[in-house]
Amino acid sequence: MDLLKMKQGLSSLSEAERLELLKELEQLSVHSVTAPKSQDSRRFLLDNKLGCCAHCSHPKYVKFGIDKGSQRYKCKSCNRSFTEYTGTWMAGLQRxxxxxxxxxxxxxxxxLDNIKEALSINKKTAFDWRHKILASLSENDKDDFTGITESDETFFLNSEKGRSVTHREPRKRGGSSKTRGISNDQVAV
Ligand SMILES: [Zn+2]
Known part of the structure; x- marks a missing residue:
């Protein structure tokens, strides 16, 4: 989808339709436009030891202090730290x-001037956020917005690094599964 066309389409929507769209945007997976509300589930998973490392998908991690007001976790496998926002456009945002x-x-x-006034943020922040949001939207475009209908679950390839592969052909790191949706190759998070 062309971003310009999408923006033109936005102006033809009623206020109710825009709010509907906003709700859909909030439901998008963590790799796309996400508002804090939709982070609740990720935070819940992480706090209940049901999540995985944002870098290597390892399931073992520990709480590791606070980063800019967000709970930080440290992976027991790769030792890198992450928060519920790591990998989203909101990573590192102050407000x-x-x-x-x-x-x-x-x-x-x-x-931007209106937004700056309404939210009491400075114009550079207003500008930066707009850029991040639009950039994450155009990343979505590559998937033809399938993210909207498949937003409930994000799939990670089941990491079997360090284990010998016996029940399937070895797969290169970062490869994709042939089966879409839930299969033995993927874990829903
Ligand atoms: Zn890790």
């Missing part, structure tokens, strides 16, 4: 509490 309002104003096509 995550304002993201919902920002997205709402952006969908109303408010100018």
């Amino acid at each position: 995550k509490d304002k993201i919902d309002d920002y997205l709402a104003l952006m969908l109303q096509e408010k100018s």
